[in-house]
Amino acid sequence: MLVGVTVSFVFAAERRQLILEMVRANGAVSLRELARVVQTSEVTVRRDVRALEAEGLLDRRHGGAVLPGGFTRESGLPQKSHLATAEKTAIADVAAGLVGEGEAIVVGAGTTTQELARRLARVPGLTVVTNSLLVAQALAHANRVEVVMTGGTLRGSNYALVGSGAEQSLQGLRVSRAFLSGSGLTAERGLSTSNMLSASVDRALVQAAAEVVVLADHTKLGADTMFQTVPTDLITRLVTDEPPPHEDRAGTELQALADQGVQITVAGAGQNAAEPAPPARRARQDVPLPGQRGRHPGASALRGAGAPLPAEAPPADRGPARVADLRRR
Structure with missing residues (x-):
């Protein structure tokens, strides 16, 4: 509290x-x-x-x-959980709609990914590989979801497994998507975090996935922290909330990310959780920003909070990544 x-x-x-x-x-x-x-x-x-x-x-x-x-210090989980809570909920609602039945995915540590995990419990046949105890806990009682945890050393500040054990357990795995959060996101450096060990594990999660989906609310747009985890050219999609009108820097950063080919999906946050999204925002259709990749037509529609997006097919050149594909290369 x-x-x-x-x-x-x-x-x-x-x-x-x-x-x-x-x-x-x-x-x-x-x-x-x-x-x-x-x-x-x-x-x-x-x-x-x-x-x-x-x-x-x-x-x-x-x-x-x-x-x-x-800039050099990472806030603990209790502090992070009080920042942009409504926005994180809306982002998690939309991100869950990207996951289809029977997929194999990796989910990194963070308060936004924890919100995502709570919604993934309803996806049948899903396999989730994670280094986060909180993500695993959110899925612990989901009968139709298989949870695979990495090894590693427990980092108490965010309840995540880090170190060489975590990284080695991810070697050779192949899944459809990685869902990651972080401390900051810029078009110049991509996703970053304040902790070196967390950054190293996140990079290993990225290597296991055919696509990378970053979950970042508008408070992280334009923020740059010490350790890069995912360069911009490896980010397939960003799921974020709509920046307030006065947040010019966040809007500029979104445009810069789109210009570099990142698909932008905006959740209908921006108001208190108890307030319904304005009807115009719910009905609004996406007009692709300049430079957006078009590998998955129709998947970047701007939806209101809680409106699921259709599950996307993995890129044709990498093949479907289902549970059976969670194997050593």
């Missing part, structure tokens, strides 16, 4: 002190949550965060604020 105090009204100095205490208590807090706690607009909170950053008291991130030095 997020630590904080709800107030009816505060002056600017008091409001900023509350914001600072929230960030110190939780490590990372979204602008939406900060605005809710201090009962003001996100525009005002954003201005407060800028002022606190200028004093060196915290660092801004897209859609939130973190403790100073966030």
